[in-house]
Amino acid sequence: MKIYEELISRGLIAQVTDEKEIRELVNDGNATFYIGFDPTADSLHVGHFVALCLMKRLQMAGNKPVVLLGGGTGYIGDPSGRTDLRSMMTPETIQHNCDCFKNQIEKFIELDEDKAIMVNNIDWLLDLNYVELLREVGSHFSINNMLRAECYKQRMEKGLSFLELNYMIMQSFDFYHLFINHGCNMQFGGDDQWSNMLGGRELIRRKLGKNSYAMTNTLLMNSEGSKMGKTAKGAVWLDPNKTSPFEFYQYWRNINDADVLKCIRMLTFLPLDQINEMSKWEGSQLNEAKEILAFELTKLVHSEEKAKDAKSSSHSLFITGTDDSNMPSTEISKNQLVHGVINVIELMVECKLTTSKSEARRVIQQGGLSINDIKVDSVDLCISSLALEKGIKIRKGKKKYHKAFMI
């Protein structure tokens, strides 16, 4: 099976401009394609990961990726899929985020002049001359068409600023620039980028009379139709300092039944035969599939060792109930104790298990807290320094484990 067919089988391709030509191009390893990453945060998240995997797969098939950091487009902010204006970032933040992205991507994609390159659109966007751009590029865009694009349509009700309207033009210009300077003949991106990508293709056609290609990957949506990779606390980050390997593992381990196979297919590098075999699984057997998914992804994003750790922590916590050194922990210092003890409520807040004492009190009153496997039934319970020196295991609700200790 060739790469294009594989991508289709994995459900990764959403839309393509010219199916036949693109198939040939990527199957023969003749594509130089780019994917843009706008530096919206100081870490990549799961959504980016889908794109990175695709990049990797295409690279392994002999195509050349161009990683585009959106240091310039970050100044504008993509309105696609948004109901409100993105908050404007300072140049310092953008720079910092770009640096973070760079570090993470480098670990995943082999960068080498022949195999893949990384560029930053700040290098060409920031120096554009307004009037010149209007004449050279702006004249090729039809406002009527732009407003018909899905990404803007949604914003017509809530309001769309001129700044955001220009995002499409900037992204189109990127493609045009890369086409000329790096022989980049294809653009890849999330399905929500489709109209922006067509804009670039159209610009290349109008200005150079040349054909170029675009294809989008399926957005990772759950069975309820909302974007995956989000938790109550925010995104699931790839940065281990923002989302620990254990949390990362748990996110996938706790995924809906309906979404497991789809995720395995899309995100892991397991052979399709094996995945098809797994798709016959039902009911509680899916737990096994979830473990595989969680393990494989943790391995890809962090390392095999971290994945093993996460898996064994998960097992010892949920199956055998034993303690484990991998759970998040908080060190309590001596001066936080009063008369050699600390109140449970204070302790919970200290460990960031709850954001306020009221909340901590409620959890205890509802029977949701246990320490060293003994349910806490009084909000007045105090923990001694002796216990803390040994280290205590706090469990809030069913799945939140935390360790508190004192040296």
Added chain:
RNA sequence: GGUGGGAUUCCCGAGUGGCUAAAGGGAACAGACUGUAAAUCUGUCGGCUCCGCCUUCGAUGGUUCGAAUCCAUCUCCCACCA
């Protein structure tokens, strides 16, 4: 520039002088049931020194025994017209 409309607790959204820490829904959190799933049911859902007290309804000042609700000024949004 003109004319209207709006800003309420994490989000949506009621509330138009006291009975309002503020309906309803969503999210979230805890409990039951389970497969570390979903669905369902129950409870909670501003803070604290928690049977009581304190701070919230865009901002500031005022009227009143008493205001999210009335008045004034300001800030920001939106719609229609230009």
